[in-house]
Amino acid sequence: MGMSVKDFLTWCRKHLILVTVATVVLIVAFGYVNVQVLHMTSEPEFCHLCHPAKGFGALAEVDSWEHSGHAEAGVSCLDCHGQPGVFGYMKAKMGGLKDLYFQVTITPEEKRKILENPDEDLVPSLQCLFCHTDEGNKQYREEHKYTMQLVEMRMLDSVKNPEFRMRKGLPDIMEETFVGGSHFDHAFHIESFEMECNNCHFGLIHREQSKTDRMNMCLVCHAENEGSSAPQLADCKACHEAQVAMNEGRGAKGVAGEYSLMYAADIDCEGCHTGAETGQFRPTAETCVVCHEEEYVDIFNDWASETQGQIEELKVLRAHVETELKEADTRKRNTEELWALYQKAIYNLRFVKNDGTSGVHNSEYANMILGSVKTDLNDVLKGLEQAW
Ligand code: HEC
Ligand code: HEC
Ligand code: HEC
Ligand code: HEC
Ligand code: HEC
Ligand code: HEC
Ligand code: HEC
Ligand code: HEC
Structure with a gap:
């Protein structure tokens, strides 16, 4: 009755091809299920089960991520919480x-x-x-030549620079000094003062951090240091490159503009930024009324909402075009x-976003730039249709 082990092996030897095929199918199926489990448990929705709060801070890590620029650009949890390569991935898993063990204990x-x-060194x-x-990308790839491709x-794991950052419209932060909207030399500051990213980008993603917090960070060394070669507080233009360019109607690729009416009339930065010396860097609509009639508050609000x-x-169009490409x-x-x-279109879009004023610095120029971004993005879509 039944088959002994010996009979089974004999049978297998006779049907070697069938057995091989069946084994391979089983292994692949098993591997597939595991990969699906790995994928599923890497999704933000999964993390949300145990990190479910809204807003910022502890427990709200998924919600704070969802509203970040990184999420918008498709950078997900394990892109930061797990080193590149197969071992980095497995270690993160x-x-x-x-996490699971702690959750229940x-x-x-x-x-x-x-x-x-x-932990300071969490990321x-x-x-x-x-x-x-x-350079950082190349070095890591060289040191992990074999496991990167697995x-x-x-x-x-697919990030290869310069292609990746160029396609995302990002600068090489250790080479370029125009970052975000600021003139800032990362390499100089990081190397001279041995700083880590989280010394300045401490709120990145999960914590609330205002731009005023970031400027105050700079002012530790850039204010009240007489005789220092570092630019001081009153020298707004040394740091605020995008805002100077916007006021002067230049800086966007392929779009030339003119000085804003007020800048042309010699209203300088501190003409509107009257509170800078007392730490109130950001003006409001009320500032317009210092020089204009009450109605100009509405002009400010119109510019901003437009x-x-x-x-x-x-932003929506950009995401669509990137997917299509x-x-x-x-x-x-x-x-x-x-x-x-x-790339030209997203450079220009980021330029207006990084000015950070909803066009108040030069509403005419801002509108021209945004118009050109729309045209460029639509031209990409047209080009894709024609390339068939
Ligand atoms: C089953 C519940 C659970 C799930 C699901 C979960 N976490 Fe956690 N997580 C925890 C607990 C509990 C802690 C605190 C204890 C600890 O450090 O592990 C934690 C801590 C963390 C930390 C802090 C670092 C550390 O290890 O000390 C990070 C980062 C983290 N989780 C990321 C994630 C990501 C990313 C996901 C989704 C891929 C995720 N978690 C899914 C329960 C969970
Ligand atoms: C997987 C690649 C990737 C990793 C890892 C990554 N970033 Fe980014 N980062 C991006 C992309 C893509 C953007 C562009 C977002 C956009 O289009 O607005 C970005 C944007 C930024 C910005 C611009 C402002 C913003 O929040 O959108 C800062 C600052 C930044 N990253 C800092 C960091 C720091 C600090 C770390 C490490 C803790 C980090 N990034 C890790 C890809 C990455
Ligand atoms: C751009 C990189 C980046 C991405 C993407 C990212 N994180 Fe984080 N995460 C950090 C950094 C940096 C810290 C260190 C603490 C800090 O600065 O808030 C951190 C800290 C954490 C912590 C520790 C507790 C805390 O609140 O600080 C948890 C948990 C966490 N992240 C979960 C997640 C989850 C879940 C996702 C995806 C939904 C995610 N992170 C996406 C960079 C990132
Ligand atoms: C001394 C403070 C400081 C340190 C340290 C620092 N940064 Fe920055 N970083 C800035 C400032 C200021 C900006 C410009 C902010 C703006 O104007 O939007 C910036 C902008 C950026 C941007 C946005 C670039 C763009 O054009 O959108 C990225 C990405 C970035 N930093 C990454 C990093 C990384 C990665 C590290 C660590 C290796 C780091 N930073 C360390 C201050 C710092
Ligand atoms: C730990 C002190 C320190 C901090 C913090 C610091 N800086 Fe500096 N920075 C210096 C010093 C010192 C110099 C002078 C370098 C020289 O001699 O040219 C300098 C030079 C500069 C310059 C002029 C040189 C150039 O690149 O054109 C700019 C602009 C600048 N810093 C921007 C910033 C910004 C923006 C921040 C905040 C994100 C910041 N710094 C934070 C110390 C600091
Ligand atoms: C040493 C460099 C430096 C100098 C000098 C400087 N700033 Fe800033 N300022 C910054 C940085 C960095 C930020 C943060 C930018 C960001 O993250 O987008 C900032 C942020 C701001 C903000 C946004 C504040 C908020 O919370 O919304 C305003 C407004 C501003 N600066 C105005 C000025 C004015 C006006 C002057 C001159 C009186 C000036 N700054 C001088 C570096 C500087
Ligand atoms: C006509 C008045 C006016 C002039 C002139 C002006 N600003 Fe502004 N600026 C504003 C207002 C108003 C805001 C806030 C806008 C808002 O909240 O939408 C602002 C916002 C800013 C911000 C914050 C940007 C961000 O990222 O959130 C910076 C930095 C800044 N201005 C720098 C400058 C610099 C540098 C100059 C001189 C080259 C300048 N401004 C000239 C009115 C002015
Ligand atoms: C420091 C004084 C000052 C402040 C503050 C100021 N402006 Fe002006 N503004 C002027 C001057 C001077 C002109 C004249 C330019 C011309 O007509 O040659 C002007 C011109 C204008 C114009 C175009 C001509 C007109 O009169 O309609 C508009 C629109 C305008 N400002 C809006 C604003 C808004 C909005 C704010 C607040 C963000 C603001 N201004 C803040 C001084 C100021």
């Missing part, structure tokens, strides 16, 4: 098992306490440099020129 108070005091600068510089489970509306619309790339079409046009 082991960390996940630790510690009290909610203990959990909150851990989350409120993240080391190396991780950020991988995406935000060419899997591409995340955006992170520009904001356009920016929101363009990537899709065309998977079909091996020649998209080089269209990517270049796309």
